[in-house]
Amino acid sequence: MMNKPVDYSLYQRIYMVVRQIPSGKVATYGDIAAIVGCEARTVGYALGELDERADETPWQRVINKQGGISTHGLLQRQLLEAEGVEFNQHDQVYMARFHWTGPDPAWAT
DNA sequence: CGGCTGACTCTGG
DNA sequence: TCCAGAGCCAGCC
Numbered sequence: 001m002m003n004k005p006v007d008y009s010l011y012q013r014i015y016m017v018v019r020q021i022p023s024g025k026v027a028t029y030g031d032i033a034a035i036v037g038c039e040a041r042t043v044g045y046a047l048g049e050l051d052e053r054a055d056e057t058p059w060q061r062v063i064n065k066q067g068g069i070s071t072h073g074l075l076q077r078q079l080l081e082a083e084g085v086e087f088n089q090h091d092q093v094y095m096a097r098f099h100w101t102g103p104d105p106a107w108a109t
Numbered sequence: 110c111g112g113c114t115g116a117c118t119c120t121g122g
Numbered sequence: 123t124c125c126a127g128a129g130c131c132a133g134c135c
Contacts, residue, residue, distance in 0.1 A: 010132065029117050042131045044116040049133080064117065071116055 010038060014046040017103065021061040024084045025100040026093050028065045035103065044070075061100070067092035 008016070013036045021027050029040040036043075047059045052075065060079040063069055068091055069076045077087065085098050093099075 033117085039129080039131065040117040041115080041129085042117090045114085045132065047116045049115085059116075062116075066118095069116085076116090 010036060010042065011046040011049070014038075014043055015050075015057045018047070018057050018059060018062055020103050021058060021100050023058070023061075024098065026061045026063050026067075026080065026085060026095075026098050027100040028063060030065055031100070031102075032062060040065075063093060067095045067099075 014032055017032050017035050018027075029043040032043045033040045043062065047057075047062060050057055050059050052059070052072070060076045061083075063076075077091075080093070081087070086094055088094060
């Protein structure tokens with residue numbers, strides 16, 4: 001069903017995609033970037049403007065490609081573990097088990 | 110309109 | 123394996 005091309009800003013689209021990540025799963029900056037059509041850095045910049053207290057967007061589910069956390073490590077890790085995401089001895093998420101494989105088909109634009 | 114800032118990823122040495 | 127440089131987007135003074 002063709003949704004009208006909403007004039008949401010790139011940042012808004014990024015947040016939109018992030019909210020598609022189910023609890024207990026994680027996605028990388030590159031994944032989000034590929035979906036909204038921008039560079040990985042831009043995704044990081046967008047998330048950087050979020051208030052950590054803003055529960056509207058599960059920013060903690062977005063991690064780097066290494067499966068680790070770039071900054072504010074502790075808080076983000078705590079939140080992920082609370083959702084059932086496990087870390088190995090390298091402080092990286094078990095991507096094979098928790099990596100989000102993409103948006104829900106029913107979501108399709 | 111110019112300049113600054115910021116949660117990434119890849120490549121080479 | 124560790125470190126530095128490049129890439130060059132969007133939003134806010």
